[in-house]
Amino acid sequence: MGEDGRVSLWRAPRAVSPIEASVTLPGSKSITNRALILAALADGPSTVRGALRSRDTDLMIGALRTLGATITERDGGTTLDVTPGPLRGGEVHCGLAGTVMRFVPPVAALADGTVRFDGDEQARVRPMSTVLDALRALGAEIDGDRLPCTVHGRGAVRGGSVTIDASASSQFVSGLLLSGAAFDEGVTVRHSGEPVPSMPHIEMTVEMLRAAGVVVDTSEPDTWRVPPSTIRAVDVTVEPDLSNATPFLAAAAVTGGTVSVPLWPESTTQAGDAIRGILERMGAEVSWADGVLTVRGPQKLTGIDVDLHDVGELTPTVAALAALADSPSSLRGIAHLRGHETDRLAALATEIVRLGGAVTETADGLEIEPAPLHGGIWHSYADHRMATAGAIVGLVVDGIEVEDIGTTAKTLPGFEELWLSFLSGRSS
Ligand SMILES: O=C(O)C1=C[C@@H](OP(=O)(O)O)[C@@H](O)[C@H](O)C1
Numbered sequence: 001m002g003e004d005g006r007v008s009l010w011r012a013p014r015a016v017s018p019i020e021a022s023v024t025l026p027g028s029k030s031i032t033n034r035a036l037i038l039a040a041l042a043d044g045p046s047t048v049r050g051a052l053r054s055r056d057t058d059l060m061i062g063a064l065r066t067l068g069a070t071i072t073e074r075d076g077g078t079t080l081d082v083t084p085g086p087l088r089g090g091e092v093h094c095g096l097a098g099t100v101m102r103f104v105p106p107v108a109a110l111a112d113g114t115v116r117f118d119g120d121e122q123a124r125v126r127p128m129s130t131v132l133d134a135l136r137a138l139g140a141e142i143d144g145d146r147l148p149c150t151v152h153g154r155g156a157v158r159g160g161s162v163t164i165d166a167s168a169s170s171q172f173v174s175g176l177l178l179s180g181a182a183f184d185e186g187v188t189v190r191h192s193g194e195p196v197p198s199m200p201h202i203e204m205t206v207e208m209l210r211a212a213g214v215v216v217d218t219s220e221p222d223t224w225r226v227p228p229s230t231i232r233a234v235d236v237t238v239e240p241d242l243s244n245a246t247p248f249l250a251a252a253a254v255t256g257g258t259v260s261v262p263l264w265p266e267s268t269t270q271a272g273d274a275i276r277g278i279l280e281r282m283g284a285e286v287s288w289a290d291g292v293l294t295v296r297g298p299q300k301l302t303g304i305d306v307d308l309h310d311v312g313e314l315t316p317t318v319a320a321l322a323a324l325a326d327s328p329s330s331l332r333g334i335a336h337l338r339g340h341e342t343d344r345l346a347a348l349a350t351e352i353v354r355l356g357g358a359v360t361e362t363a364d365g366l367e368i369e370p371a372p373l374h375g376g377i378w379h380s381y382a383d384h385r386m387a388t389a390g391a392i393v394g395l396v397v398d399g400i401e402v403e404d405i406g407t408t409a410k411t412l413p414g415f416e417e418l419w420l421s422f423l424s425g426r427s428s
């Protein structure tokens, strides 16, 4: 929606030749928001360098300031100095950020005061009861099962053991673990149910807790044990957001060009790293040397049969690639995407079919057949990754107009300008 309330349409740039470019991405949303939570609970001042500044991370900064942390900015806002303060009540706006909705309530339960949570209309239907019920079982008092809801903080949380069904989102586990060391008895989270999605994101949580001196016992499957302890202040540098890199790498794949992304970590828990294997299987050449990832697109993009359960946030990019491939694709293991920013399976199927594509929505994924696409409006559903998926399609299909491209500000403000300078080979 534009400022005047009308739907805004962005004419997606068409690639006139193979894209040859290099692009540097800002920091990871997932690492930035975890670092901020841990810093707000730490035993002293922390510094977060290379932080992502976007709607989701600004909402996290706002939430933690409300609860009592002092957060100051340097280096154009990408270095954040965080000094924890006594936790208190207030109003927290979650926007559409899963990390704010699921990571902040456990912090609020530790506050001395009442914390009211609300968010965007679409956030009010995102699953949240699992983390709220778990907090109740651990001794917190909470009204509500989704946004809006209220946490009546009492300055401490008993903690202990809780069994949850985290099959709808890994963020339920991460949220409880991030604050768990500050609970009187720590926390033991056991998962019971269908497999937990997005496991690398839980590994990211565990790795960052350990870096802050917190013990996390992961010796039993589907069980995470965090004994009570102080959370050490840290000086952390955030990796670039590899999931946000995927539309840029996809541009090489669909145009037969060459795209490089510097500062690509040699090893990482970020889901975005899985794009390397995915693009290779679709026919691209992928190489990594001296911290630079390079993708060289194929003559013909092949379809892929892939289980994206662990890396669901890559689905919009992979679906756009699949819609442009010359053989069928099957994207599986991603039923939980119905609880993301929007029902991503329905949204992707609707938008690709609208352009002439052949997509069948299954219970846990998408079947995509090759079909010639034509121009038209690509709706974004307030979902940053839907918007960037439309930009990928627009590279090779004439007349694609992406509705509400500004929604990319959730994790990548300035996407339009970055995309344009990238396409002209001007980006860094
Ligand atoms: O913890 C995180 O930072 C995230 C976990 C994942 O959530 P789900 O487990 O709900 O898929 C991922 O999709 C989301 O983009 C970020």
Ligand SMILES: C=C(OP(=O)(O)O)C(=O)O
Binding pocket: 096, 097, 098, 099, 313, 340, 341, 385, 411
């Ligand atoms: C699922 C996503 O976000 P959130 O952190 O809001 O869950 C995402 O970025 O793809």
